Amino acid sequence: MAISQEISYRLERLILDGGLAPEQKIPSERQLATRLGVSRAVIREALHELQGRGVIETRHGKGSFVASMLPRTDDLDPQSPLMLLFEGHPRTLFDLLEVREQLEGQAAYLAAKRATTLDLHRITKAYTALEQTDPLTNARPDHNFHQAIVEASHNPVLVHVLNGLKNLMLLTVQASVANLNPREEMRNKISRQHKRIYQAVMAKNPEAARRIAMSHVRFVSDAMRGIEQQGTAIIREPFNGPASVATSP
Amino acid sequence: MAISQEISYRLERLILDGGLAPEQKIPSERQLATRLGVSRAVIREALHELQGRGVIETRHGKGSFVASMLPRTDDLDPQSPLMLLFEGHPRTLFDLLEVREQLEGQAAYLAAKRATTLDLHRITKAYTALEQTDPLTNARPDHNFHQAIVEASHNPVLVHVLNGLKNLMLLTVQASVANLNPREEMRNKISRQHKRIYQAVMAKNPEAARRIAMSHVRFVSDAMRGIEQQGTAIIREPFNGPASVATSP
DNA sequence: CTTCAAAAACTGGTATGACCAGTGGCTCCC
């Protein structure tokens, strides 16, 4: 294995094992290079690797410091690339919500239009399970409810697309549950929206189902955006991402 | 901000936006250094950062490759279940068009809202190419035009989803071209719709762009449905060649 | 003595060029 990798692992273990506390300063690159008997280049590469993992932060002219580790959401493996990607780019959450707004709207529309009695039965089952579960404990009933509606759309392409986004969807549902549900008025609003979606589909009212489903996703998106701007969101901020969203060529 | 950070961010963005697919090879360090006009050291540091985040994998002597991290909807394989499903059931075409109506509407909306001057330039290029090409010969220009708009949406999730449906999309575009364009009034209508979409995006009018784009897909869908009922529909084989994708950011 | 600005001594960031070490294709010889 490459030396830079070994060094990054050694440093990470050192930090995680308590040898170095958060906010604590790491020896300078030149010192590390001398003590470990390697060139400064490999030290820098190792540090950049840790930087990518969010283990350390580096400030020009000052040095590198152990990053203060934030409380992370359970349930999902925080080390998975998807999670890291997601944490690095909270904007991805809103990107997904933008897409979900359209797709779930269409799904609800088609479900209300095409659902068979079996579909309706499944949706009812998922809905009652959603209502009876404490939303703080698990995001899965929420996701199952949405999924039941999608499957009732009888559009294999739609099912396939949303299925491909399942992992990402679970993340956002998780994020919304973790951030929105603790606030009672939010929880009530969302619950009421679920109820209205359910009713619209059961009543086989496609237009209403689409409208309500879309506004539901939009509501979640807006609420999350509001929370994010307050800086209290559970999702991590990008480390040093460019301030402007524009991708300058 | 440090150059290595900017580069790592640009590369990550490029990957997220679908410019680089999983398992795809990244240009060599020396090439990147030359093309981006920086030293090889900063390239290596940027790559190590992405490596730490699990975005890429590097193999000694071979190169660096995009790690498969996003949920994959790789229907590029003509043998994928969805493709096979399509061949047996042309109804899938209308299923896809239902989904496309939503996604392309959203794409046009976001493109009109967020497109940079570079995006607008690309869209214009694709549009003029579309206008100057005999639509009977190739479905590519048509698809490229739609794709340019999607990429201008700056929503990686949207780009990813539609990219996963690329082959299927090409198939429908091909089908619509083959079936609709031979009829002059159809060809004119579609051409006019493309023009209006183009104008709405260029005028940065999101609402209009969405409305026109949606009605465009809807029009194609309805027209195809009408033709299908006459029993004269043509459905060709999917496109073979790999799409050329610019790797330069 | 205190004050405060210049200078020195840190820190990380970048550039250059050289060389080592795996990988794969190509040629040439058997």
Add this chain to the structure above:
DNA sequence: GGGAGCCACTGGTCATACCAGTTTTTGAAG
């Protein structure tokens, strides 16, 4: 045809010099 070796790639490491922020030291002015 088949293998051995060469050669042109790839990433991995090293050394050195310099640029750019930050902190400390210094030294002269008040």
